[in-house]
Amino acid sequence: MAKAAPKTETADVFAFPGIDSAPFADQFRTFAEQGMSKSKEAYDNMKTSVEEAQKAVETSMETAQTQGTKVSLTALNAMRANTEAGFAHLEKLFGVKTLAEAFEIQTAFVRKQAEMAVDQAKEMQTVSKEAVDAMSAPVKAATEKAMASIKAA
Template sequence: NDLSLKTIAALRANTEAGLSHFEALIGAKSLSEVVELQTAFLRKQVEMTVEQAKDFQTVASKAAEDVSKPIKTAFEKAMKEVKIA
């Protein structure tokens, strides 16, 4: 569920950034301004992508830990029982 929410938030942020960039490009008065806007946009997109990847990694690690916790607990319990016997 958390991963789905992070995905939706990332898609929303990327879409809003793209639309804002498009609006800025429409208002550009010269080719040099377009190049400047494009460069700044690409830099910001790379930074945003890196941050989103870190967030996804954190959420995915937590999800994997949550899923494997019952299995780990059952395995540890079984090993204790084997040692007792």
């Protein structure tokens, strides 16, 4: 049988007899605690920002529905006015006795329709702008708040 090799102690090889590790351990513990505290604070800020963003999206969706209805009703009113004007024009044309009178009625109708189209376009532009502003306001506010909290951290 082969003889077993003598046992050597490896603890002596890695020991640093002149260094006290207690201050390093305390510094490491303090550093780790500060890191955990900062991480928890950052997580709480992020969680709050996400919750606020979710509320902002929900508010935006409700606003989008309300504003969409407003835009749709404006468009519907414009279509109704155009249809009624068209029927009124046809009724006038049925009572025409001369070609000159027909041209006069037709010219007045085209002029009135052009003016009405410009007014309706302006109204749709105003309503659409208000809708976009209303829908983007909650998300814009939440984004600005989130960016401010990120810069502060």
